[in-house]
Amino acid sequence: MPELPEVETVRRGLAPAMEGRAFDRVELRRPDLRFPLPQNFAARLTGRTIKTLDRRAKYLVARLDDGTALIMHLGMSGAFRIEGAKPLAALVHDTKKLAAHDHVVFSIGGARVVYNDPRRFGFMTLSPEATLDHHPHFRAMGPEPLPGALTPMHLATAFQNRKTPIKAALLDQRNVAGLGNIYVCEALWRAKISPRRLAGSLVRQDGAPSKRLEALTEAVLSVIAEAIEAGGSSLRDYVAADGSMGRFQHGFAVYGRTGDPCARVTCPGVVNRIVQSNRSTFFCPGCQR
DNA sequence: CAGTCCTCCTGTCGGC
């Protein structure tokens, strides 16, 4: 499910239920997700107040009042839902039946925040907030694809002499952090760049960004901004913690549209699906060069 | 080091 716009949508949905409130109870229904949960995970959270719920790339980061940061990643199929936000519901929601793949249950300020993840590719861990930037998950991470953070020059530096296809380079979180398969495909289509083109070919001899790399940067920024605005994309499951659907999937030009005519009216091409590094790439060979 | 490939896990969908 979650690339940056979906995680940001989740964050906005969870923040009112979590910020300024404390963990009353934490229940682990299995000892691990993708990785084992930290020792004493529930005990270390219980009683702590959440100062803020932030996002870095595809990670959620809850900053706690004791200087600990709770780091959460949704993997491919992770989702949160909020139950029983009303104070009087306290007796009810604690007995409400949990569903299959409900792995972590946070009781926070009279509500229940439940983490569900069928494939269990998600994970949670704890880190001192002071050293978050040095944490293995964040240490080598590139800038967010947001205005002011991501520039053509940054990408030029990252892509110079790189022989990997631009599709793979954009998915590499060390170059830009937060892009996934959907938005990379969409950005490349917007910029009319073939996913097979080598990343280094978008950098000028003198190391400056080419016009095409400037266009790609703009395409990444615009597609991410529009997707956040739309509440992300909902494919097989919901995105927001309140169960509401994202809308951006209706704006896909190429993702999942194999065989459709190119959305660019002047282009006679048809959307193709190829496989790159074992993942689907959707693009129009007519206009993406 | 750079680049490529596999893997973790479960659910769903299309084809025969």
Place this chain on the structure above:
DNA sequence: TGCCGACAGGAGGACT
């Protein structure tokens, strides 16, 4: 209807 393979929003780690 039932079975079986392909595929799914990610990313760490093991290869060459």
